[in-house]
Amino acid sequence: MTQHFTRDKPIYSQLVDIICGDILKGNLQPGDKMLSVREYSLEVGVNVNTVQRVYKELEMMGLTDTKRGQGTFITTEEGRIQHLREDMKVELVTQFIQSIAAFGFSKEEIIQILQRKEESK
Incomplete structure (x- = not known):
C-alpha cells in the first residue's frame, strides 16, 4: 500500500x-x-x-x-494518548480558524454554519 x-x-x-x-x-x-x-x-x-x-x-x-x-x-500510557487527542483537536481547530479568517469570514458566520451542519445531522 x-x-x-x-x-x-x-x-x-x-x-x-x-x-x-x-x-x-x-x-x-x-x-x-x-x-x-x-x-x-x-x-x-x-x-x-x-x-x-x-x-x-x-x-x-x-x-x-x-x-x-x-x-x-x-x-x-492512556494519559499520553489523551494528550495527543487534545493537541490534535486544538491544532485542527486553529488551522480551520486561520483558513476561514484568511477568506474574511466572521466568527458569527462560522458559528451559523456549524450550527446548521449540526442541525442537519
Missing part, C-alpha cells in the same frame, strides 16, 4: 500524522507492536531512514516505546 504524499509538508511529518490518526481512531491500540522500520518503509514506499525518523519522533512524543530486540510498541 504505497502512500500518496502532499508537497506542503515533509513526508516524515505526514507519516507521523497518519500514525497519530491511527492511534486516535483506535486502529492502533495501546501495547500494539508496530511493523519493523524495514517492513513499514516497504509498506508505505519510503526510504528506511525516513521511517527511522518517524519512529524516533513518535518515541520523543511519548507515543511509542522501543524495546531492544523486541520492536516498537504503542504506549500503554
Whole structure:
C-alpha cells in the first residue's frame, strides 16, 4: 500500500500524522507492536531512514516505546494518548480558524454554519 504524499509538508511529518490518526481512531491500540522500520518503509514506499525518523519522533512524543530486540510498541500510557487527542483537536481547530479568517469570514458566520451542519445531522 504505497502512500500518496502532499508537497506542503515533509513526508516524515505526514507519516507521523497518519500514525497519530491511527492511534486516535483506535486502529492502533495501546501495547500494539508496530511493523519493523524495514517492513513499514516497504509498506508505505519510503526510504528506511525516513521511517527511522518517524519512529524516533513518535518515541520523543511519548507515543511509542522501543524495546531492544523486541520492536516498537504503542504506549500503554492512556494519559499520553489523551494528550495527543487534545493537541490534535486544538491544532485542527486553529488551522480551520486561520483558513476561514484568511477568506474574511466572521466568527458569527462560522458559528451559523456549524450550527446548521449540526442541525442537519
